[in-house]
Amino acid sequence: MxxxxxxxxxxxxxxxxxxxxxxxxxxxxxxxxxxxxxxxxxxxxxxxxxxxxxxxxxxxxxxxxxxxxxxxxxxxxxxxxxxxxxxxxxxxxxxxxxxxxxxxxxxxxxxxxxxxxxxxxxxxxxxxxxxxxxxxxxxxxSLIPAFFLIKLWGGPKRGPAATQFFVYTMAGSVALLLAFLAVFLSTGSMEFGDLAAMAANGSLAQQVTAHLGSGIIGGHVMMWLAIGVLAGFAVKVPMAPFHTWLPAAYAEAPSPVTMLLTGAMSKMGVYGLLRIALPLFGEQIAEIRTPLLVLAVITVVMGAWAAAAQKDLKRVLAYSSVNHLGYCLLGIFAIAVPGGANVAVGTSQAAALNGVILQMFNHGLTAAALFWFIAMIQFRSGGLRGIDDFGGLRKPAPVFAGLMGIALFSSLGLPGLNGFVGEFLIFRGVFPLSWVAATFSVLGLLVTAAVILTVIQKVFAGPVPERWATFPDLHGGERLGMAPVIGLMFLVGVVPQLIVGHVNPTVQYLLAHWRF
Known part of the structure; x- marks a missing residue:
């Protein structure tokens, strides 16, 4: 239209x-x-x-x-x-x-x-x-309201968490701004579409190098600009080692704000990679594809292992978010295959990119739902959220345990739920493009499964401590609010074409216009 x-x-x-x-x-x-x-x-x-x-x-x-x-x-x-x-x-x-x-x-x-x-x-x-x-x-x-929401309504350590969040993301923004100022001074354009077209025909690199290519950095100016743009988005996603602001911000923010941070704001970084970084700097990203894939694998595996080491439920899910967004990074960097593509490579690229976009949506939905459940747990327990603080909650609160269990299994990637489809497509695309990166990233899937099952076992299974014998189940309003969210998890898991059917034409269009 x-x-x-x-x-x-x-x-x-x-x-x-x-x-x-x-x-x-x-x-x-x-x-x-x-x-x-x-x-x-x-x-x-x-x-x-x-x-x-x-x-x-x-x-x-x-x-x-x-x-x-x-x-x-x-x-x-x-x-x-x-x-x-x-x-x-x-x-x-x-x-x-x-x-x-x-x-x-x-x-x-x-x-x-x-x-x-x-x-x-x-x-x-x-x-x-x-x-x-x-x-x-x-x-x-978007950064300003997020800062004040953490700073004014967060937990006991909200001050340092909000400051760290602001400083990290602002540093990434400065890197982005400097890189784009260089592009603008060289081309006179700030239009994403025009700049992407210039990148596709090679004139962007020519103009930038002609304008800024002298001096110490010589002909590598486009690579430095690409690194600046990547750094800006890496902080927002976040990608290891730029992720250290996230656990504190997610843990200290009130749960409704954490839902926004993980469900939507983290997707701004992945979106930026797809809308700006790959269209404008595809060739440069292809040149440094291997180290970027290494960082993506580290993000996936480290996120899962760090989640396994946590005792605070919000920090478990915070590191799990790092892990899940690491799959998006894995897919994005894997499709940057240098030197053109044949039909088989193109099919794998399309599968991976469809998976990345679907994973963005699925993770946003599932992670927001899980932090919503944690808010309910905290309210019912007087603020407790330690993984060892509970046990046997399935008996006094079966509906709560059942619905949160569905969301946890979605995060685990159980077939039939939304979390499975995006990850499956990413691995379907990445394995032919970089089987080594895909193989190591499977470790993240295994550890994530162990983490999620441990949460289910320690919080919902086993004998019920006396203090939780009257743990309240979800009331009518909470069930009404959560029902469409859980229903959407099943709907996307069973009929992913509802999203992929709309997204795939965009995937084909983007791949046809990107240059690696």
């Missing part, structure tokens, strides 16, 4: 909607959550409408293009393909889950829900912008 559907700027509307909701929520006092819920539902419905209007050929649709600051190459340029639209849907869904999980926020609820909605607006802006200036604006704006 070209231009705006029926002349209506849907992408602008869905980005402004949470901002308007935030302003109303800020002055709504105890009714702020209701305002946020209404806003979240409207945004989710709009996101589904956008998803259904993605062009069938995989190109960018729902385009909005206005001159902004033409002399600086800045345009108000919005649009989505299957990748961007899926991330918009995920952001709307996770935000709605987060708002539902935050019904026990009593300290300044107006400010809390206003910041949540501003964060949602930052996510929408990041996933729809096609001009670097516009995109970077929302990339940075």
């Amino acid at each position: 070209n231009a705006m559907a029926n002349g209506i700027p849907w992408l602008t509307i869905i980005t402004i909607l949470p901002v308007a909701g935030a302003v109303i929520a800020l002055f709504s006092g105890k009714h702020a959550r209701a305002v946020a819920q209404v806003t979240g539902v409207l945004a989710f419905v709009l996101s589904l409408a956008i998803w259904l209007h993605v062009p069938g050929d995989g190109s960018i649709g729902l385009v909005e293009l206005k001159a902004w600051v033409p002399s600086l190459g800045i345009q108000y340029h919005l649009g989505v393909d299957g990748l961007g639209a899926l991330m918009v849907v995920l952001s709307a869904l996770v935000t709605l889950m987060s708002i539902d999980a935050a019904h026990r926020v009593h300290h300044e609820p107006g400010l809390f829900f206003a910041l949540v909605l501003l964060l949602e607006a930052g996510l929408f802006g990041s996933f729809t912008a096609l001009n670097f200036f516009h995109w970077f604006l929302f990339w940075e704006l």
Whole structure:
């Protein structure tokens, strides 16, 4: 679909909607959550409408293009393909889950829900912008509400965790900004589409090298710029060794905020790799493919082993998130095969890239649900969340144990649930492209299985301690809120074509226009 559907700027509307909701929520006092819920539902419905209007050929649709600051190459340029639209849907869904999980926020609820909605607006802006200036604006704006949500409503060590989160991500943003300034000074453009076309025909490297290629770095300027861009996104994903901010931020943030951090914000880094890094610096990424694959494997395996060593349930899931996003990195770097591709390589690349995009959605859904369950556990136990603090909860709370067990098995990658499909496609694509990396990464799958089964055994199985004999099961409202989430896990697991059918044309379009 070209231009705006029926002349209506849907992408602008869905980005402004949470901002308007935030302003109303800020002055709504105890009714702020209701305002946020209404806003979240409207945004989710709009996101589904956008998803259904993605062009069938995989190109960018729902385009909005206005001159902004033409002399600086800045345009108000919005649009989505299957990748961007899926991330918009995920952001709307996770935000709605987060708002539902935050019904026990009593300290300044107006400010809390206003910041949540501003964060949602930052996510929408990041996933729809096609001009670097516009995109970077929302990339940075999403950081501010996240910082204050951790700082003001987090746990006992929220101050250092929020500061570490802010400093790490800001350092990554500086690397991104410097790299793009160099590209802009060389080309005069900030348009993702124009720069990707230049990269595909080789003129981007020629212009950048001609403009900046003299001096110490010589003809390697494109490689240095690629490393800067990769560093910026590596912090956000995060990729080892840039991951150290994540466990503290996830553990200290209130669970509804952790849901947003892991369910949606971490996907901004993976999205950036697919929307910016590979289209513009595909050749450079292909040159350093082996060390990048090594880092991806380390992220996968280290994340799983670190999760196994934790005693705090939130830190277990935090490191598990590192592990699961490591599979996305593995797929992304594996498809950067230098020197062109034959049919077999192209098929493997398509499988891996479909798997990466599906994994982004599935991990966001499952991880957000698991942190929601932990919020429920903490409320029922007076704040406890140690893996050894419980036992036998399946007996007093069978519905709770059953639904959380489904989410845990989804995280494990059990066939029939959503977590399996993305990982299967990634490994299906990566094995022919880099069998060594894929083989070592299987260790991550095995350790993750052990971690998840240990959590199930220690929290839900065994004898019931006397103090938990009356542990409350899920009440009606909690069951109603969780039912569609669990249902979606089964639906995507059984009928993945609901997502892959929309995403695959975009995958084919992207692979046809990337140059490695």
